[in-house]
Amino acid sequence: MTDEDSADDLDPIIEDIQQAIIDLEEDKTAELTQEAIDKDLNPLVILQEGLTEGVRTVGDKFGRGEVFLPELAMSADCMKAGVELVEPLLDEMDLGDEDTAGKVVIGTVDEDIHNIGKNILITMLKANGFDVIDLGVEIPNEDFVEAVREEDPDILGMSALMTMTMDHQEEVVELLEEEGLRDDVKVMVGGAPTSEEWRDEIGADGYADNADAAVQEAIELLAE
Ligand code: B12
Structure with a gap:
């Protein structure tokens, strides 16, 4: 994203998109997202500042006990309705200058069903020339290790959206070490509770x- 897209001068429609998700209005979210697309706004801004901020606000309300699971599920539906419209544009976005072709195995960790962010990341990785194998959600630690052994990817990506599931990322890194596979693959972690500190703590290579x-980081890791 460029400086022009900074939070200070966001198009008001971006805030309207956030609000439509906070109000749990799926049709309105889709309509406003389409309007933003028609106005030629940067699809990443629509996605990150509009849709993602909206769904995270509902997530925060859920965390504070102000809304419950049905509302959380409705916010996910709103998000998906918007993502569906933005996704074809992401598909056309090429962020890197170089030939980035590399192989990525990615999945959401065990006991965790969140996949909206992972799926967006997959779309963008593919748009940037990566060959991506999506293992899906609730992937047991051993299956990540097995996939590294069988597919020999350049990068293993693990998504974890909950504090109670992020430990699986650490366990997979440990398992890779035990199996003598750790040096064969770069490990990237992501998802709401993760951070650069977490990446360092568990000995992963990348975080975004x-x-x-995440795509930029993947490109940089492959250049190392
Ligand atoms: C939508 C949502 C749901 C939907 C998920 C639908 C789906 N198909 O994914 C539904 C309603 C099903 C759901 C269920 C639950 N949820 Co929920 N959910 C959310 C919410 C609101 C948004 C997540 C999301 O889609 N964000 C939008 C995407 C675009 O952002 P993202 O996921 O962060 O992904 C981006 C980056 O993180 C990064 N990224 C993501 N993955 C990766 C991987 C790599 C390798 C890299 C580099 C980068 C990267 O790139 C992505 C794209 O930009 C979050 C709140 C939050 N703050 O995240 C709660 C949240 C994650 N959920 C939560 C909870 C508790 C649950 C439930 C346990 C609720 C329940 N009682 O049943 C269940 C989980 C069941 C399970 N076993 O997994 C809590 C977790 C709390 C905690 N600290 O652990 C949160 C934080 C809400 C809260 N504040 O309490 N949820």
């Missing part, structure tokens, strides 16, 4: 808090 930063 959104999909375009």
Whole structure:
């Protein structure tokens, strides 16, 4: 994203998109997202500042006990309705200058069903020339290790959206070490509770808090 897209001068429609999700209005979210697309706004801004901020606000309310699971599920539906419209544009975005072709195995960790962010990341990785194998959600630690052994990817990506599931990322890194596979693959972690500190603590190689930063990071890791 460029400086022009900074939070200070966001198009008001971006806030309207956030609000439509906070109000749990799926049709309105889709309509406003389409309007933003028609206005030629940067699809990453629509996605990150509009849709993602909206769904995270509902997530925060859920965390504070102000809304419950049905509302959380409705916010996910709103998000998906918007993502569906933005996704074809992400597909056309090529962020890197170089030939980035590398192989990525990615999945959401065990006991965790969140996949919206992972799927957006996959779309953007593919758009940037990566060959991506999506293991899906609730992937047992051993299956990540098995996939590294069988597919020999350049990068293993693990998504974890909950504090109670992020430990699986650490366990997979440990398992890779035990199996003598750790040096064969770069490990990237992501998802709401993760951070650069977490990456360092568990001995992973990469972390990013959104999909375009994740693609940049993947490109950099492959250049190492
Ligand atoms: C939507 C949502 C749901 C939907 C998920 C639908 C789906 N198909 O994914 C539904 C309603 C099903 C759901 C269920 C639950 N949820 Co929920 N959910 C959310 C919410 C609101 C948004 C997540 C999301 O889609 N964000 C939008 C995407 C675009 O952002 P993202 O996921 O962060 O992904 C981006 C980056 O993180 C990064 N990224 C993501 N993955 C990766 C991987 C790599 C390798 C890299 C580099 C980068 C990267 O790039 C992505 C794209 O930009 C979050 C709140 C939050 N703050 O995240 C709660 C949240 C994650 N959920 C939570 C909870 C508790 C649950 C439930 C346990 C609720 C329940 N009582 O049943 C269940 C989980 C069941 C399970 N076993 O997994 C809590 C977790 C609390 C905690 N600290 O652990 C949160 C934080 C809400 C809260 N504040 O309490 N949830």
